[in-house]
Amino acid sequence: MTILLTVIGIALFAVGLLFSIAWHELGHLSTAKLFGIRVPQYMVGFGPTLFSRRKGETEYGIKAIPMGGYIRMIGMFPPGDDGKLEARSTSPWRGMIEDARTAAYEELQPGDEKRLFYTRKPWKRVIVMFAGPFMNLVLAVAIFMGVAMTFGFATQTTEVAGVQKCVIAQSEERDTCAADDPVSPAHAAGLKEGDKIVAFDGAPVHDWDTLSSRIRDTIGPAAITVERDGRQQVLEATLLENLVAKKDADGEVVSGEFVKAGYLGFAAKTEILPLTFTESFDRMGDMMENGVEAVVAIPSKVPDLWNAAFNDGERKDDSPVGVVGAARISGEVLNLDVPAQNIVATFLMLLAGFNLSLFLFNMLPLLPLDGGHIAGALWESVRRQVARVFRRPDPGPFDVAKLMPVAYVVAGIFICFTLLVLVADIVNPVKIS
Structure with missing residues (x-):
């Protein structure tokens, strides 16, 4: 069963990958056609073609290697200095340039002179090239x-998941209390697992970030209002200074860095909550x-x-x-x-x-x-x-x-x-x- 689920997971990712690539190239294709640029090919994947069908002037298909995709637009590069495709050069660098230029014109047909990519105004070319990545951004944001x-997402709440019995600096790699460790303020105040903290020093708190900031900013007496068994009650606690994990401007813990701040001594419950x-x-x-x-x-x-x-x-x-x-x-x-x-x-x-x-x-x-x-x-x-x-x-x-x-x-x-x-x-x- 494990192997089967693994294969199904890989297959689903392959489908998602192909869709993402096709979605990307659709952005290029739609805007290129909008601005009158001829597009001979729209392909998902590289290598040998597994399936293709021509509709109008464009061939649509899927190739064997799902590692990318492309559309072919006529005239991606301007002609050489003489206005024509330059003759082959013995210089390897010049050869690279001419190869690219030749590929951009190899499917040129009568009437395409006004449908070349490079003849479009710069802002139109920017839109055509930006449209592909933008489609991926839209899909990422939507998902x-x-x-x-x-x-x-997993979110810390104001509900108590556990209470520390003593004060231990968070930089110390231990979870058992020593004889000389002070009693934690939460334990001394009677905070219990399952309590939901609804106010701190009389000010309502609805999320963990707010509660955490107020605890860190307080050293000394504080009134903790909790909801327990459907009723509210106020617990008196005296917060102590402790070495706690540092947080950045977004409230995220900075790994390996610690600061001195107010400490109550409990673990917040984590739940998966919609945002x-x-x-x-x-x-x-x-x-x-x-x-x-x-x-x-x-x-x-x-x-x-x-x-x-x-x-x-x-x-x-x-x-x-x-x-x-x-x-x-x-x-x-x-x-x-x-x-x-x-x-x-x-x-x-x-x-x-x-x-x-x-x-x-x-x-x-x-x-x-x-x-x-x-x-x-x-x-x-x-x-x-x-x-x-x-x-x-x-x-x-x-x-x-x-x-x-x-x-x-x-x-x-x-x-x-x-x-x-x-x-x-x-x-x-x-x-x-």
């Missing part, structure tokens, strides 16, 4: 908001911020990945994961011993995270990524605006094809990194609990 508002629209939107913003930080941090992860892949090093939880690793995680999700709704929510969040990664990764201003073409169109717009201001001749379209040698280098780096992640995902995968 995330849907899960957050219907299912929810409001505003809370979900804020949490989505945090997810995007974390995603940006993860993309920026990718180069720093390479040594750990190498050690995990070839030196039997530890594979950290925040290690980059490729398609194979994500598929393995998806298979593990279906084997979790949790309610079915938890499995569905976890799988959807995995798909949302994948789409957010596609958006962020494709927005890098590097060829051959979408962000590289966007950067080229924006640079062309700046050049033309500067020429207009200084009354200089129009410099014409920016020849992105001249950056293809750089694109090949970038693609080579990406391929090497992808292979490294693939090896790590196979021999030392990230696992979920």
